Amino acid sequence: AGKRPRLRTKTSLFHKSNQTKPNQITTMSEKEGFNEVLVEPLKQFAKDSVHLVKKCTKPDRKQFTTIAKAIGMGFLIMGFIGFFVKLIHIPINNILVGN
Numbered sequence: 159a160g161k162r163p164r165l166r167t168k169t170s171l172f173h174k175s176n177q178t179k180p181n182q183i184t185t186m187s188e189k190e191g192f193n194e195v196l197v198e199p200l201k202q203f204a205k206d207s208v209h210l211v212k213k214c215t216k217p218d219r220k221q222f223t224t225i226a227k228a229i230g231m232g233f234l235i236m237g238f239i240g241f242f243v244k245l246i247h248i249p250i251n252n253i254l255v256g257n
Contacts, residue, residue: 217225
């Protein structure tokens with residue numbers, strides 16, 4: 159039956175000085191590899207996420223209104239830009255198509 163290949167450590171890919179066979183690769187157990195590759199980064203991500211959420215605060219009313227005004231102005235500006243681009247391209251398109 160076919161054996162599953164074992165995971166290699168970062169150091170095993172580069173340091174082969176202690177090996178007796180030239181093609182032999184230093185391996186570690188599957189559980190340790192699974193832990194290092196999948197579980198540890200997930201634990202660190204969860205820890206960082208909890209830290210971020212605990213550090214965040216809700217904006218007060220003044221901050222909220224300032225942010226809302228800035229977003230509203232952005233929507234208006236982008237809307238006018240889109241409107242004028244469309245307005246300019248309608249006659250150009252009619253000239254090119256010839257309708």
